[in-house]
Every structure is written in C-alpha cells, then in structure tokens.
Amino acid sequence: MSDKNQIRQTTMAIEAKGLVKVFGKHRAVDGVDLSIPQGTVYGFLGPNGAGKTTTIRMLATLLQPDAGEALIFGHDLNSETEEIKSRISLTGQYASIDEDLTGIENLVLIARLMGYPRRQAKNRAYELLSAFNLEDASKRQVKNYSGGMRRRIDIAASIVVTPDLLFLDEPTTGLDPRSRNQVWDIIRTLVSAGTTVLLTTQYLEEADQLADRIAVINQGKIIAEGTSSELKSSVGTGTLNVTLVDPQEREKAIDVLASKLAVSIHPASDPASLTAQVADPSLGAEALGELAKENIDVSTFSLGQPSLDEVFLTLTGQPMDEKEEEEVKP
Amino acid sequence: MTQSAEMRKQGRNDQLLDAVASSKRPSPPNAFNSSVTFASRALLRIKHIPEQLFDVTVFPIIFLLMFTYLFGGAIAGSTSDYLQFLLPGILVMTVAQITMYTGIDLNNDIRKGIFDRFRTLPIWLPSALIGSLLVDAVRYTMASSIMIILGLILGFRPDGGFIGILGSVALLLIFCFSLSWVWTTLGLIMRSEKSLMMVSMTVLFPLTFVSNVFVDPETLPSWLQGFVDINPISLLVAAVRGLMHGGVTGAQVGWVLLASLIFIVIFAPMTMYLYRNKK
Numbered sequence: 141m142s143d144k145n146q147i148r149q150t151t152m153a154i155e156a157k158g159l160v161k162v163f164g165k166h167r168a169v170d171g172v173d174l175s176i177p178q179g180t181v182y183g184f185l186g187p188n189g190a191g192k193t194t195t196i197r198m199l200a201t202l203l204q205p206d207a208g209e210a211l212i213f214g215h216d217l218n219s220e221t222e223e224i225k226s227r228i229s230l231t232g233q234y235a236s237i238d239e240d241l242t243g244i245e246n247l248v249l250i251a252r253l254m255g256y257p258r259r260q261a262k263n264r265a266y267e268l269l270s271a272f273n274l275e276d277a278s279k280r281q282v283k284n285y286s287g288g289m290r291r292r293i294d295i296a297a298s299i300v301v302t303p304d305l306l307f308l309d310e311p312t313t314g315l316d317p318r319s320r321n322q323v324w325d326i327i328r329t330l331v332s333a334g335t336t337v338l339l340t341t342q343y344l345e346e347a348d349q350l351a352d353r354i355a356v357i358n359q360g361k362i363i364a365e366g367t368s369s370e371l372k373s374s375v376g377t378g379t380l381n382v383t384l385v386d387p388q389e390r391e392k393a394i395d396v397l398a399s400k401l402a403v404s405i406h407p408a409s410d411p412a413s414l415t416a417q418v419a420d421p422s423l424g425a426e427a428l429g430e431l432a433k434e435n436i437d438v439s440t441f442s443l444g445q446p447s448l449d450e451v452f453l454t455l456t457g458q459p460m461d462e463k464e465e466e467e468v469k470p
Numbered sequence: 471m472t473q474s475a476e477m478r479k480q481g482r483n484d485q486l487l488d489a490v491a492s493s494k495r496p497s498p499p500n501a502f503n504s505s506v507t508f509a510s511r512a513l514l515r516i517k518h519i520p521e522q523l524f525d526v527t528v529f530p531i532i533f534l535l536m537f538t539y540l541f542g543g544a545i546a547g548s549t550s551d552y553l554q555f556l557l558p559g560i561l562v563m564t565v566a567q568i569t570m571y572t573g574i575d576l577n578n579d580i581r582k583g584i585f586d587r588f589r590t591l592p593i594w595l596p597s598a599l600i601g602s603l604l605v606d607a608v609r610y611t612m613a614s615s616i617m618i619i620l621g622l623i624l625g626f627r628p629d630g631g632f633i634g635i636l637g638s639v640a641l642l643l644i645f646c647f648s649l650s651w652v653w654t655t656l657g658l659i660m661r662s663e664k665s666l667m668m669v670s671m672t673v674l675f676p677l678t679f680v681s682n683v684f685v686d687p688e689t690l691p692s693w694l695q696g697f698v699d700i701n702p703i704s705l706l707v708a709a710v711r712g713l714m715h716g717g718v719t720g721a722q723v724g725w726v727l728l729a730s731l732i733f734i735v736i737f738a739p740m741t742m743y744l745y746r747n748k749k
Binding site: 197200201202204222225226228229230232233234235236237238239240241242245249250252253254255256257260267268270271272273281297299301302325326329330332333335 | 479482483485486487488489490491494495496497498499503504507508510511514515518519582583584586587588589590591592593747748
C-alpha cells in the first residue's frame with residue numbers, strides 16, 4: 141500500500157506533449173499539452189468538433205497520434221500500450237456495450253474478458269448492478285434501457301475492474317437532470333476511491349461541478365487551462381444581478397444604472413430582474429447606492445463571477461453554442 | 471421524506487464505494503478463455519435475436535428445393551439425377567454465401583461503441599474474431615446438416631457414405647473459416663452495412679454462380695471455363711463432390727487447402743492490422 145502511495149505521489153496520470161492528429165487536411169488535434177495529477181478530475185471543455193474525442197481516443201490507445209508523445213502513469217503511449225490498457229477504461233460517447241444483451245450478460249462478458257473466473261464474474265456483475273441501482277433491469281436487454289440507465293451500465297462496465305484512469309466522453313450528454321445528477325454522484329464516488337478521471341463535456345456547469353482543472357479546447361488547441369475560478373477570474377468581468385420589488389420600476393432602474401455606471405444593462409427574462417456586465421466589482425456597490433437614491437426598492441442583489449460561458453466568449457470571441465462545426469467522426 | 475431519499479442515495483454511494491474499493495485486478499485471460507468468452511457472446515446474441523438463424527435454416531431449404539426443381543428437368547432430365555450432381559455444389563454455395571455475415575456483424579460492432587471497449591481491454595485481440603468464427607462454424611454445420619438431411623429425404627444417395635459426408639463438411643468448414651477473413655477485412659474497411667453488403671455480393675455472386683455448382687464447365691465457352699477452373703469455389707465443389715460420391719483425389723483436397731491457406735495468409739493479418747489501427 142505504501143508502495144502504491146509513493147507511486148501516486150511521484151507519477152502523473154497523464155503527461156502529454158504536443159499531441160497532433162490530422163484527418164485529411166483537418167488538424168483535429170493541433171498540439172495538445174497535458175499534465176494531469178493522479179486522483180483528480182480533469183475536464184475537457186469545448187464545442188462539438190473541438191478535438192475532445194480525438195484527444196481522448198489517442199490517450200486511450202485507440203488512435204495513434206501523428207506527432208507528440210504521452211506518458212500514462214509513466215508508460216509510453218506508443219510502445220507500452222498493453223501496460224496502459226490494463227490500467228485505463230473508456231466510456232465512449234456512444235454506448236460501449238452490446239445493446240442486444242441484457243445488463244447482467246454485458247457485465248459478466250466484460251468481467252470474463254478482464255480475467256475473472258466464471259463464478260466471480262457473476263458475483264462482480266451483481267455487485268455492480270446493485271451499486272448502480274440497476275438490479276431490477278439486470279435481465280432486460282440494454283436496448284430497452286432509458287438513457288440514464290444506459291449510461292450507468294456503460295460506466296459500470298468501465299469499472300468492472302476499477303481502473304486507475306477513467307476516460308468519460310460526454311458522460312451526461314442527452315440525459316435528464318436527475319440522471320445527470322446520478323452520473324455526477326458516481327463520478328465523485330469513483331474519484332474519492334482514487335480513480336483519476338478525464339472527462340469531456342460541452343456543458344460549462346458540468347466542468348464547473350466536477351473538474352479540479354479545466355482545459356478549454358477549441359479547434360484542436362487548448363486555449364486556456366486552470367481551475368474553474370482561475371479561468372473565470374482571468375476574464376476579469378463579473379455579472380451584476382438585480383431583482384426589483386416592483387417590475388414597473390425596471391425601465392427606470394435601467395436608465396439610472398446605464399447613465400451612472402456607463403455599462404450596458406440587459407433586462408432579464410424575469411420582468412423584475414436585470415443584469416449588467418461590470419469590469420470592476422466596486423461598481424456593484426455604487427449601483428446599489430444609485431438605486432437607493434432614486435427610491436427604487438431592490439429585493440435581491442448579487443455580484444457574481446463570470447460564467448464559463450462568458451469565459452469561452454472572451455477567449456474565442458464567439459459564444460460556445462454557435463461554434464457548431466462539422467463533427468469529425470473518428 | 472427527503473431525508474430518507476438522501477439516506478438511500480448515501481447508501482448507494484457507499485455500496486458503489488465498496489464495489490470500487492473491493493475490486494481486485496485478476497490476471498488477464500489467456501487466448502483460449504477470451505476466445506471462448508467471445509464465442510459465448512455470439513451464442514447469447516443468437517439467443518436474443520433468433521432471426522439470425524434464418525440464413526442457416528430457411529435459406530438452405532429454399533435454395534435446395536428451388537434449384538433442384540427449377541433446373542433439374544432442364545439440365546439433367548430428371549430432378550433426382552440432378553440432385554446427385556447439385557447437392558454438393560448448392561451446399562458449398564449456400565454456406566459460402568452466409569460467411570459474409572461475419573463481416574456484417576463486425577461492421578455493426580464498429581459502428582456501435584463496443585468495438586472501442588474491446589480494443590481497450592487487456593486481451594489477445596484476435597480472440598474477439600476467433601470467438602465469433604467458432605460460433606459461425608456451428609452455424610455452418612447447422613446449415614450443412616439441414617441441407618444434407620433434406621437432400622437425403624429428397625433422394626440424394628452419396629456413394630462416399632457417412633465418412634464421405636463428414637469429410638466434405640469438415641473441408642467446407644475449413645474453407646469457410648478461411649474465407650471469413652476476407653469479410654472481416656472488408657467489414658473493417660467499409661463505412662456502412664449497405665456498402666459492405668454491396669461489395670460482398672459483388673464478390674460472392676460471380677464467385678458462386680460462375681462455377682461448377684450448377685452445370686458441368688465443359689458446356690461453357692472456353693474463356694469462361696478458364697475462370698471456372700481456377701475459381702476456389704469450383705475447387706471446393708469438386709473436392710466435396712469427390713468426397714460425397716467417392717473418387718476424391720489428394721490433389722482436389724490439396725487445392726482447397728492451398729486456397730484456404732492463401733486466404734488466411736493474406737486476409738487474417740490484414741484484418742488484425744486494420745483491427746488494431748482502426749481510426
């Protein structure tokens with residue numbers, strides 16, 4: 141055990157330098173450097189076609205990089221793939237299980253392929269099904285599972301033998317909020333047990349919630365890297381949210397703030413609320429004072445960090461959801 | 471209420487934590503065990519989708535009946551005479567045609583995500599293919615048995631006896647196992663099931679029809695005879711006929727084994743190369 145701890149302290153889970161993957165003329169991944177300590181969650185945030193999946197597939201030994209090098213737990217990605225395979229697991233964007241088989245059959249299949257003897261494979265499969273709250277569905281074909289159940293069985297298949305490094309490619313895309321929260325809980329539990337997680341997501345909130353560090357990736361390049369709050373503070377502006385007692389006064393409030401603060405004010409969808417981008421937090425206090433002077437009653441008032449949406453906008457000059465690009469199919 | 475929901479959730483997380491923490495790392499399976507596991511997957515798939523067996527049950531029956539009664543009178547003068555000539559050929563043709571489903575299954579696995587999962591497992595990779603080829607051998611045996619039994623009922627009388635039939639089925643299985651690697655190669659190259667089907671058909675139809683399955687090649691124009699004579703299907707049909715009716719020569723069997731070997735030597739490494747390096 142102490143041996144293992146020692147390795148954990150000294151070896152990075154992933155150390156990559158200058159990874160490149162080219163499809164035809166398209167540079168899907170264009171010089172990615174990564175350094176991910178063990179036991180952490182690393183988030184890859186970016187729009188469709190940014191190169192997230194391609195990077196993960198390279199790191200999971202599925203795709204040969206065209207340039208660059210990477211060490212997974214100190215093992216060379218090009219020459220020590222067998223060593224690496226025995227320590228990683230991948231849950232792909234598309235269900236990486238046999239949909240025609242039942243839940244239990246899928247897990248037993250993977251357990252057998254991992255080397256468990258028949259009896260133990262079955263025990264392990266049942267243990268996981270129960271931990272993932274899928275016992276009732278164990279004898280149903282996976283194609284009849286809901287989206288959330290499918291994701292859970294997929295992750296369960298990835299941890300039949302607890303991996304040291306788990307790749308999760310868009311683990312919650314298309315899930316309802318309840319299923320999404322379940323998947324988040326699962327990821328947090330895995331990390332608390334010591335697994336390193338590299339996940340990709342298009343959702344800023346997901347990266348914010350789960351990841352210790354985030355890389356913002358766009359057009360095959362990492363354009364920013366850091367903790368969620370580092371990324372937010374690098375942008376420098378904050379958001380002022382004001383809700384008034386009387387919605388009738390909103391017009392007036394907007395006029396007052398616009399003239400005194402010289403910033404642009406946006407009415408929010410709630411008829412009593414408005415938001416403003418302020419570069420300097422001290423303007424927030426000033427705004428509150430101006431509103432009081434005009435006798436406009438405020439029910440809530442908050443000054444927040446910029447959202448990751450704004451971070452992305454600032455970094456790329458384009459909002460994230462408008463950056464839809466042709467997805468490069470691996 | 472929320473408290474109990476909270477507790478349930480906590481309980482499940484603890485259970486998950488136990489499951490994660492208790493996991494040992496067994497040593498990876500050997501090539502035999504992983505091949506058998508993949509074979510069991512193929513069997514489970516048949517259990518869940520029994521329609522898959524159509525091609526090895528209903529097709530052979532339809533083919534045998536159709537061609538015997540359609541061509542029998544015209545080609546040989548009587549259906550029972552023609553059956554003696556046709557059965558070995560139609561058996562080879564039917565089973566050779568169903569080998570292409572091996573490629574289609576693989577192609578489906580690739581387009582779904584499970585192919586990626588298998589490739590990240592610490593196993594001997596060819597076992598994924600060998601497992602399904604083992605089950606295919608069972609399927610081919612099934613198709614052969616059905617055709618031969620139906621043939622016997624219709625009046626097929628092989629002089630080679632039971633031993634001859636066993637030998638011919640064994641030779642057929644060896645050949646089909648080898649031919650399957652062509653389809654796995656194509657299955658890895660083609661992007662969609664449709665295009666794969668088209669290419670497979672384009673190869674299989676001329677190969678099985680322009681052969682000695684239906685007619686004696688003597689009756690063909692000489693340029694066509696040249697192709698028929700070297701067509702591996704013709705070589706196999708000649709050997710199977712020889713085994714079933716007696717009079718097989720070592721050379722006939724030798725040619726089939728050589729053709730099989732060539733298929734394996736070219737297409738098995740190509741399949742494995744593509745399997746490992748699939749984008």
